[in-house]
Amino acid sequence: xIALIMAGGRGSRLGGVCKPMVRVCGVPMILRVLAAIRxxxxxxxxxxxxxxxxxxxxxxxxxxxxxxxxxxADYVEDLKLVVSSLRKPVLVLPxxxxxxxxxxxxxxxxxxxxxxxxxxxxLEGPRGPVGASLFQCEGGSWVSLRIDDPRLVSVNTVKxxxxxxxxxxxxxxx
Numbered sequence: 172x173i174a175l176i177m178a179g180g181r182g183s184r185l186g187g188v189c190k191p192m193v194r195v196c197g198v199p200m201i202l203r204v205l206a207a208i209r210x211x212x213x214x215x216x217x218x219x220x221x222x223x224x225x226x227x228x229x230x231x232x233x234x235x236x237x238x239x240x241x242x243x244a245d246y247v248e249d250l251k252l253v254v255s256s257l258r259k260p261v262l263v264l265p266x267x268x269x270x271x272x273x274x275x276x277x278x279x280x281x282x283x284x285x286x287x288x289x290x291x292x293x294l295e296g297p298r299g300p301v302g303a304s305l306f307q308c309e310g311g312s313w314v315s316l317r318i319d320d321p322r323l324v325s326v327n328t329v330k331x332x333x334x335x336x337x338x339x340x341x342x343x344x345x
Contacts, residue, residue, distance in 0.1 A: 173257050174212040176204060177250060177302065178227060178266035179220030179243035184328045189226035191266035193326065196339035200326060201230070201266040207273050211280075212262060218253045219243075254306050265302035269335050270322035279305055282316050289314045296323025 178201055182190035191201035205215070215236045219227050220243025231238035241249035254261055260283075264271065275294065283292045283305045290311030293304035300315065301323045324335050 172212050172260050172262055173214045173216060174208050174262045174264060175250075175253055175257065176201065176215065176217045176264050176266050177246065178217050178223055179241050179249055180246065180267075181222045181243065185326075185332065186329075189223055190326070191223060192226050193267075193332065195269035195326065195332070195335045198269075200269040201227070203269045204264050204266055204271055207271045207276055208262065208264070211273075211276060216253065216257065217266075218249055220249075255309070259307055259309075261306045263302070263304045263306060265325060267326045268301055268303060268323070269326060270324060270338055271303065272322065275303065275318065275320070275323065278318065279303065279316065283307060286314060288312065292316055294318060294323065296325075297321060298324070301325050 178191040180190055182188045185193065192199045217227060217230060217236055217238045218241050219238055220241055222243050224240060230236055239253060241252060279292060279294055286292060290308040291304055291306050291313040293315050294301050295315045295317040297319050302325060322338060324331055326332050326335050
């Protein structure tokens with residue numbers, strides 16, 4: 172299985188920082204996402220953009236990571252473009268989901284096996300979709316899997332970052 176990590180956004184709601192490298196619990200968010208899938212996937216593709224190319228260049232030197240540059244202008248269009256070019260299944264994860272745990276990924280994969288005929292299974296946290304999905308085929312049905320786990324926080328704003336950091340202090344992270 173291939174993992175696609177979406178890491179091309181501007182980070183404008185966080186002041187224009189390179190969002191994948193923002194630290195949560197002292198570790199860059201993208202490294203926390205990579206840790207959650209370690210040993211589960213045969214290849215990792217990072218979709219970056221001209222906004223994140225420079226700050227992610229060291230990750231692109233890793234022999235098990237392929238980096239592809241997208242426009243970074245539209246998440247959905249970039250996602251469609253890259254997913255369509257990869258063999259399925261593709262596990263799609265956003266770089267800004269710092270408390271994603273192996274348990275979340277395992278649940279997504281096991282639910283996908285149980286739901287025959289579902290092409291896309293996506294995770295929803297308490298605050299809605301978090302951008303983690305398993306693409307098993309082109310087209311077809313799309314199903315959301317809701318998990319009431321407060322750790323599923325996408326860091327898009329300063330308030331989200333504060334919430335993610337609060338989870339660190341509470342010991343709710345992995």
